[in-house]
Amino acid sequence: MSYDGPATSPIADDDSLYGPVSNWESDFDHADPQYNPNTWQIWSDLREGCPVAHSDRYGGVWLPVTHADVQRIAHDTETFSNRGPLVMRGIDGQDPVEIGDSLNLTPLTSDPPNHREAKAPMLPYFSPKRVAAMEDEIREACITLLDEIGTTTAFDAAERYAQHIPTIVTCKLLGFPIEDAEQLRQWTKAGFENINEPPEQRMARMMEEFGYLAARVADHRANPQDDLTTFLINCEYRGEPFSDERILHNMALLMVAGIDTTWSSIGSSLWHLGNHPEHLARLVAEPELWPNAIEEFLRLYAPVTMARKVETDTELHGCPVKANDWMLLPFPAANVDPTVWDRPEEFLFDRPKNPHFAFGLGVHRCLGSNLARLEMRVALSEFVKRFPTFVTDETQPMEWSVGQIRGPKVVHLRILEAAAPAA
């Protein structure tokens, strides 16, 4: 596209800016309800012209859609700051976060060089070896959910299955009472389903969540456990114990980053299998294909688009990008760029290589990527073991979330064949 102006900065929260999108090149909105259901078409139309869209909404926001641009932006942390990972009305990206600062969700919202110290303490907790120890617990939780579904033959697998797995896992990881998983699910659902909820409402929910987390930190101080909350309490930063603030913000980030992302991936994968009986049948017959299938689900239905705040004026395809503009970082678009991927929009079990960007790229690589993969593998393979034949229920509407975390709000399935639960 060619973009010439405006030089003045528009008012970010002028209501008149936020009607339905008329033009996806010059007035796009990632929070328009038409965006998530149509992303492949929108990106592919953009790639025909200048592959970067612009909009005056949110005070100025860009959407690049090529693999090369996503890669460049993710790696250039000097020009593109993580102080604004979510583009929403009424906020303008916080200051870059120093460790111990009260604002925001470090390490997600930190930039180098602080970022390294912000992330490092939690890395060993999320290594493949460490998360593998959770496999049995995750499997048990999945089997319980499947037992509860029982002989029901038509249900919403988002509500009955996918949404419960990462909430239960988060409770186990942080050592919260398992009954609280439902509360975590309700909080997460409110944010997931309504990106444009009024800021006061969002704030009120965040305060409630922080109150809950503070109470769990207090429990753990009184009664240390073998879990991530106690681990954070015992961590040190430059010789001092972590501040309560840092502990709370780390915990809050895990709730924000680890739950609806994972439930979206599990939900999209089930939806795909419900629409593609040939893929489901192959996984039933050849379970050794699961690892390939998981990577294809992640590539095709990557749920996370992040954003950056532009620090210094720069250029993208000849378009002048100004300091303080927002730059969306659609990892999912890079994953279907036809200049890099053969048959990009097809699900292939035998893709020769699959170095997709679903978990991001560069220093902010998803901390939970190994855990998320484990949850997907266990949740999906247990579901298929119990229900080897199912289809999506065409009589029910399909609805995508609105905003930067893309996933199905509902996954209505009809079960055609159920295996007996293990005794």
Place this chain on the structure above:
Amino acid sequence: MKILVDKDKCTGHARCNAVAPDLYELDDNGYCSLTELQVPVGSESDAQAGADECPEGAITITS
């Protein structure tokens, strides 16, 4: 044949280890612990698979 890992590029995706665990060991943080490794005879295609899977392009295979 040799594996070379650029530590500045590795961000701990752990994909090399997932597809070729015998060649690509991880450190406690889940990052690739190799900088250089002579590929044992017979493991050439595993070495290449690990490199192909790395989203950061951190791994080079030399002949």
